[in-house]
Amino acid sequence: MVMVLFIFLHPTLFSFFFVCFLMQESLNLKLNRTGVENPWFVFGVSYSGALSAWFRLKFPHLTCGSLASSAVVLAVYNYTEFDQQIGESAGAECKAALQETTQLVEERLASNKKAVKTLFDAAELEIDGDFLYFLADAAAIAFQYGNPDKLCSPLVQAKKDGEDLVEAYAKYVTEYYVGSFGVSIRTYDQRHLKDTTLNENTGDRLWWFQVCTEVAYFQVAPANDSIRSSQVDTRYHLDLCKKVFGEGTYPEVDKTNIYYGGTNIAGSRIVFTNGSQDPWRHASKKISSPDMPSFVMSCHNCGHGTDMRGCPQSPFNIEGNARNCGSPDAVEKVRHQIIEKMDLWLSECHASGRSSM
Numbered sequence: 606m607v608m609v610l611f612i613f614l615h616p617t618l619f620s621f622f623f624v625c626f627l628m629q630e631s632l633n634l635k636l637n638r639t640g641v642e643n644p645w646f647v648f649g650v651s652y653s654g655a656l657s658a659w660f661r662l663k664f665p666h667l668t669c670g671s672l673a674s675s676a677v678v679l680a681v682y683n684y685t686e687f688d689q690q691i692g693e694s695a696g697a698e699c700k701a702a703l704q705e706t707t708q709l710v711e712e713r714l715a716s717n718k719k720a721v722k723t724l725f726d727a728a729e730l731e732i733d734g735d736f737l738y739f740l741a742d743a744a745a746i747a748f749q750y751g752n753p754d755k756l757c758s759p760l761v762q763a764k765k766d767g768e769d770l771v772e773a774y775a776k777y778v779t780e781y782y783v784g785s786f787g788v789s790i791r792t793y794d795q796r797h798l799k800d801t802t803l804n805e806n807t808g809d810r811l812w813w814f815q816v817c818t819e820v821a822y823f824q825v826a827p828a829n830d831s832i833r834s835s836q837v838d839t840r841y842h843l844d845l846c847k848k849v850f851g852e853g854t855y856p857e858v859d860k861t862n863i864y865y866g867g868t869n870i871a872g873s874r875i876v877f878t879n880g881s882q883d884p885w886r887h888a889s890k891k892i893s894s895p896d897m898p899s900f901v902m903s904c905h906n907c908g909h910g911t912d913m914r915g916c917p918q919s920p921f922n923i924e925g926n927a928r929n930c931g932s933p934d935a936v937e938k939v940r941h942q943i944i945e946k947m948d949l950w951l952s953e954c955h956a957s958g959r960s961s962m
């Protein structure tokens with residue numbers, strides 16, 4: 606059983622090992638020296654945050670420590686906390702407006718499918734589940750990447766003014782999520798995900814393959830009080846996996862969690878961080894344990910990887926500024942805690958002469 610995972614997940618970690626090795630060689634070459642072995646500290650955010658923690662777990666003798674920022678180390682099958690966190694991050698008023706919007710969209714999908722999809726410039730998403738998943742993700746991103754007001758302010762205002770919520774949401778989605786955040790609608794199209802030709806969007810298919818075989822994080826609607834459409838359910842995700850990758854493709858989350866330990870990861874010298882508003886934080890390690898401190902940054906727009914990326918973020922502007930976070934102090938405090946741990950672990954590593962390569 607473990608061997609299967611060994612084949613799938615291990616090559617990634619093992620290729621990291623080669624990257625370290627090659628970087629050390631090229632550094633030594635550049636500085637005209639031989640045989641010097643630097644101490645290594647691993648960094649990563651999100652899935653690469655999990656890889657950062659797992660690399661330290663599997664190669665403790667090659668590393669001095671790891672920062673696992675918003676690291677999704679726990680594979681979750683039905684990840685209902687994702688939607689619940691969006692509700693919490695949004696607050697009562699915005700959450701209610703989002704829920705009403707979803708209900709209206711569902712009604713219009715039933716009465717005039719083409720019109721509502723066109724309103725979102727998303728007529729190409731023929732499968733309703735894909736369209737509803739796209740709309741759900743558009744809301745999630747505002748909280749995940751530190752821009753809650755871009756979504757909530759106009760929506761709550763539209764509700765107060767008695768305006769059409771679907772139109773207000775469509776404006777946010779087309780102007781902000783697609784227009785400025787820069788997401789491609791094709792990302793949500795199962796037909797596109799089936800395309801195996803290599804191009805700049807190949808990553809979409811690769812990510813779904815990880816989701817459909819190892820980690821799931823199926824962002825299903827919770828049974829009660831959901832923001833997203835209840836049509837975004839377990840069956841939608843399993844159906845996508847089957848259609849995109851073939852019969853019999855489903856995520857073996859238990860194997861993943863047994864192999865790496867999930868939130869019971871038996872690592873050491875790993876800092877975990879999470880952002881208070883981030884829907885992903887429930888798949889991370891939230892509780893400190895000896896030698897693996899976990900820090901939270903709490904603020905109005907503290908999201909995914911805020912310690913490394915600041916606020917807000919988008920794919921084209923990854924490095925946000927901590928000064929734009931609701932509480933720059935909350936972020937700076939965690940950054941200092943990370944630096945303290947790095948200093949300590951690097952010095953201990955140096956003193957013991959181990960964990961270098």
Ligand SMILES: *[C@@H]1O[C@H](CO)[C@@H](O)[C@H](O)[C@H]1NC(C)=O
Binds near residue numbers: 637
């Ligand atoms: C590199 O180091 C060697 C041995 O110390 C020395 O002979 C050589 O001149 C150095 N080369 C450069 C470019 O500094």
Ligand SMILES: *[C@@H]1O[C@H](CO)[C@@H](O)[C@H](O)[C@H]1NC(C)=O
Binds near residue numbers: 682
């Ligand atoms: C996930 O949710 C589906 C639908 O509610 C349910 O049938 C299934 O048992 C759940 N699986 C797990 C592992 O919780």
Ligand SMILES: *[C@@H]1O[C@H](CO)[C@@H](O)[C@H](O)[C@H]1NC(C)=O
Binds near residue numbers: 829830
């Ligand atoms: C459903 O959610 C509402 C609103 O959060 C809550 O008041 C209610 O107790 C929940 N019902 C159940 C069965 O959990």
Ligand SMILES: CC(=O)N[C@H]1CO[C@H](CO)[C@@H](O)[C@@H]1O
Binds near residue numbers: 881901
């Ligand atoms: C240790 C720590 O501060 N982790 C936090 C991460 O987020 C959860 C959810 O809010 C908090 O309960 C943890 O305290």
